Amino acid sequence: MNIDQYISDVVCRNIESLYGKVDCSQIQIQKTRKEFEGDYTLVVFPLLKLSRKSPEATATEIGEALTRGCSDISGFNVIKGFLNIVLDKKFWVERFREISACENYGMHAPTGRNIMIEYSSPNTNKPLHLGHVRNNLLGYSVAQILKANGHNVIKANLVNDRGIHICKSMIAWQLYGNGATPESTGKKGDHLVGNYYVEFDNHYKAEIAELVNGGMSEEEAKKKAPIMLKAQEMLRKWEAKDPEVYALWEKMNGWVYDGFDVTYKALGVDFDKVYYESQTYLLGKSLVEDGLRRGIFFRKEDGSVWIDLTADGLDQKLLLRGDGTSVYMTQDLGTALKRVEENNLDEMIYVVGNEQNYHFQVLKLVLKKLGYDWSDEIYHLSYGMVELPNGKMKSREGTVVDADDLIEKMVETAREMSQELGKLDSCTSEEADSICRMVGLGALKYFILKVDPKKTMLFDPKESIDFNGNTGPFIQYTHARICSILRKADEQCVNYRDCDAAGECLPEEVEIIKTLCDYPATVASAGETFSPSVIANYAYDLCKLFNSYYHDHSILHEKCDASRRMRLKLADTVARTVASAMKLLGIEVPQRM
């Protein structure tokens, strides 16, 4: 049942019995703060006009009506203008009975909405780095959260596999690679190709320096450096589908894809559809021509096509080059239309960094002006940069944090910590590997996802590897610990699963039940705001609450009575809820650690 709604209805009914018809949507009910006695609080200030009494008298009057009118309400107290309503413990035990009996607690009924979420979208000339990690984790997690909210989700990846950047790697490989392959070098394909991209840049700089020494201006040298001219020629050949260039392009991209697959797998993310820009970059031209005919766009003297958005507070934006070739915006327009039509989409989410806020503002506006009303259903999930303690990641300064290195380092640290604490002593080596991987990645994922996506975040390696406090491993630990309790109960043949939750319920247990009751609303809220951080912080609160309770109350060493079975069942339900929440973040939880 929806408790907030239920309480709200009850209160509203009783207020009406006192003061006549009122607008129930104006009644403010909120959860009572911990330092006060009670479960729900009615703020009576807005009702004073109706009651024509003091805040205290009004609250008391309503409180009396409520205790009379609803058997679930066992009492109340009044502090200033706040009416704190106390619910009967049986009410919470009944809620717990519902929750523990529910298979997919927190998951919402199917909505039939089709949502595409695009994330990752890497370039094929370099390996993935920390910024991509945030992108991938966000995208995957939001997809999970949307599924939990009952939507049909299509996870899409648009690979930027064409352009001058990949040609740079190809040229450098041709010139200096000596036929190196991932097999011959033992390197991951994306790293190998990335190395040639760096190599290109080194030679390019050297050539520029040489030309400048010979008396050329720096600007001209940048254009005339032989290696750059070769890369540009290669791009032209690629566009003309030169067989040799095309074969090399396919080969090197293939290496990169193999490398990416390894990283994706390690991160635990995947896709339902993979698009390649080489196949989509010609889309959108007809859309532009259509807009041109209808006078929405205009052509400049050099033949280029623009849209004037100054009336909307933006600038003029280029949609098609003078030579008729498309730009980023052109293909994005075309891709959007194609996707919506082919997949019958109700909504489309782009997980893209906040440096492209302007681009998406324009994209939505242009589609809107073309008459596509679904432009309102495009959502740019804009996330902030990841910064390091000494500032931004800069590839020139070598401060880029490589995704594969990072993952390995996290897992290694998890292993060292676990060994130090003796956690792995009773494990087989496979179990140990699996636990270290879960913990290391759990730490990384949680560290990134617990922060509000739109905020610029600081990634401090030292802190991310901390496993204490508000971290993934803390939550995993709580889960593992509960599993351990339940294993012991099973060994002792205590059948808590079929127990009929009853008996006395401690105040701490009511607190836990209340928190469990919040789970579905939390999932819904995360779905609306596309914010995994909501889930992460919820899971942390629940674990913290349980740990505190767990510490004070023995669960196993008591008589095997109804109350003990109830506690075990509560522990079990907490563990299931924690596991469910972690699944929405893409974090695995171990049975033991």
Place this chain on the structure above:
RNA sequence: GGUUCCGUAGCUCAGUUGGAUAGAGCAACAGCCUUCUAAGCUGUGGGUCGCGCGUUCGAACCGCGCCGGAAUCACCA
């Protein structure tokens, strides 16, 4: 300069239809392992919620104006 976003404890972050005395973690300090996992628990200290004005019974939250920081404003993607 225009647009968008951010500013909460020494540090990293929570905090929604505006509500009571603003919360965690890290770091510091003090306790707790003979009982189910101490990756834990309990306590102490630490705040003009960037600044100012306004809206009202009431503002970290809403409005306006400043200050500070970030992104962007390419015939790059």
